[in-house]
Structures are given as C-alpha cells and as structure tokens.
Amino acid sequence: MSSEFAPVYWLGGSPCAGKSSIAQQLATQFGLHLYHCDTAFEQHLKRVTAESTPTIHHLHHLSCDELWLRPIAEQLRTEIAYHEEQFQLFLSDLRQLPAKPKILVEGAALMPTAVFPHLSRPNRAVWLVPTANFQRHHYAQRPWIHNVLQDCSQPAQAFENWMQRDIAYAKWVRQETAVRNLNCLVVDGSHSIEENCQRVARLLQLIS
Numbered sequence: 001m002s003s004e005f006a007p008v009y010w011l012g013g014s015p016c017a018g019k020s021s022i023a024q025q026l027a028t029q030f031g032l033h034l035y036h037c038d039t040a041f042e043q044h045l046k047r048v049t050a051e052s053t054p055t056i057h058h059l060h061h062l063s064c065d066e067l068w069l070r071p072i073a074e075q076l077r078t079e080i081a082y083h084e085e086q087f088q089l090f091l092s093d094l095r096q097l098p099a100k101p102k103i104l105v106e107g108a109a110l111m112p113t114a115v116f117p118h119l120s121r122p123n124r125a126v127w128l129v130p131t132a133n134f135q136r137h138h139y140a141q142r143p144w145i146h147n148v149l150q151d152c153s154q155p156a157q158a159f160e161n162w163m164q165r166d167i168a169y170a171k172w173v174r175q176e177t178a179v180r181n182l183n184c185l186v187v188d189g190s191h192s193i194e195e196n197c198q199r200v201a202r203l204l205q206l207i208s
Contacts, residue, residue, distance in 0.1 A: 003120055004095075004118065005094060005118045005119075005120060006099075006120040007099045007100070007102045007103055008094060008102070008103045008104075008105055008118075008120075008124065009026075009032065009102065009103065009104045009105070009124055009125070009204050009206075010105050010110050010115050010119070010124060010125035010126070011023050011026075011104060011105065011106040011107075011110070011125070011126055011127075011128070011200065012106075012107065012108065012109075012110030012111065012112070012115060012125070012126075012127045012128075012173070013108060013110075013126075013127040013128035013129050013170075013173060013184075014108060014128070014129040014130060014135070014166055014169050014170035014173055015108050015130075015135070015139075015166050015169075016130050016134070016135045016138050016139050016166070017128035017129055017130040017134075017135075017187045018128060018187060018193055018196055019106050019107070019108070019128050020036065020038075020106060021193050021197075022106075022128070022193060022196055022197045022200055023036070023104055023106035025193070025194070025197045026104055026197060026200065026201060026204075026206065027104050029197075029201070029206075030201070030206050031101055032101055032102050032103065032104040033097065033101050033102070033103045033104070034103075034104050034106065035090075035093070035094065035097070035103055035104065035105045035106070036106055036107065037086070037090055037105065037106060037107025037108070037109050037110065038107055040089075040090060040093055041086060041089070041109075044086070044089045045060070048060070053085040053089075054085075055078060055081040055082050055084075055085055056082055056085050056086070058078075059078060059082060063151070064148075064149065064150075064151040064152040064153075064158065065152055065153055065154075065158075068149065068152055068157075068158035068159075068161050068162060069152070069153075069154065069157065069158060069161065070161075072161060072164045072165055072168060073168075075161065075165040075168075076165055076168045076169060076172065079165060079169060080111065080169075080172070082109075083108070083109040083110075083111050083114070084111070084114060086109040087109055087110070087111070087114040087115075090105065090107075090109070090110075091118070108169075110125075110127075111173070111176070112125075112127060112173060112176035112177045112180055112182055113176055116180050116182070122181065122182060122183075123183070123203065123204060123205050124204065125182060125183060125204075126183040126184070126185065126200050126203045126204060127173050127174075127177050127182065127183065127184045127185070128184075128185050128187055128196070128200070129170040129173050129174055129184065129185075129186055129187065130170065130186075130187045130188070131186060131187070131188040131189075132163075132167045132170075133188075134187055134188050134189050135163065135166060135167065135170070136163055137189075139162075139163065139166075145159065149162075174186075183203045185199060185200070185203075
C-alpha cells in the first residue's frame, strides 16, 4: 500500500450511479476537500496534446458518428485508455493539494487498476456501479444527452451504443474490484441517495 496519498479517499465507478451527489454529501458531512474529476478535467483539456495524451486527443477530434457508432468493444478499450491518461493528470493535481483537510476524489475515471497502487489502505476507496436498468432509466432523463448526440446520423443507435459501452464499463469495474478485494456497491434503486451515502461512509470507515 502506498503512503503518498494517505489523506485521500477515492469514490469511483460507472456513470449514473449517484457518485457526484454522494460525494457532495460526504464532503459536507465530514469536512472533506472535494475534488471532482469531471470539473478538473475541463481545465486539463486546455493542455491536451497528441504527444502527452494521445487517446484523449484522438477521441476529442472524432465526429459524433466516428465516436458513437464504433464497435462497443473498441469503445470500451479506448474508454479505459482515456481514463488512464486522465488519471495521471488527476495525480498531478492531488500532489499540489495540502494534506488537510482530507481529500475525497470522485469520478468515473478512477479505475480500480489505476487507484489500487496508490491506496494507503483498501478501505480508502469505494466504487459504485448501476444496474443496466437503473442506468438506462436515469440516463434517458438527462436533457443534455440529446445535445451530445444531435450531430449523429443515427442518434438512437448512438445512444444505444453509449449505454452498452457504460454497461460494459460497469461490468469491467466490478471484475477489477473483485480480483483486488476492493469495495464495490451495485446501485439498483432499492436504496435512496442518503442510504447509499451512509453505506459508502461505512465502507470508507468515516462512520462505524
């Protein structure tokens, strides 16, 4: 286990599992410094280059059809490579943050394979993954989805491919946490956000 990021808690997983809402509640409840990967990455994109982050650079130059109408296996492979490049940028940021207050890092880019070498203890991390039905139901309610896919020639197929990619990513996350004996919760709608927040807090040993 690594000691470099001892003050850090990690909350990763697949999209649409409630990570951001839970992270915000935990940060408020326990006085943690919240680092949202998505927000940080908006700034990172300004310095992305083909040399330093080739996968990120490549994917951001694809058309809507080129991005979303690719085979699902290829989408998953490049998503993992994309997150690997992102993660190095996040680590650079975290190294600049003070040790106090303790830090809660949240985002889908926090893959078990990337986080594991940097854990100070196994209970410093939790991954949340939605069931396929839960993901589809909540993704369909996000109004910005249509803006993302409006330039696709086949928006319905593009959306279906997007869902299949994230379902595949959730399955991969579950497999990778299992082989490392790391905490992973499946979100299926049977618990409220508040209940899931307390479940995560217990797994992180923020409460007993």
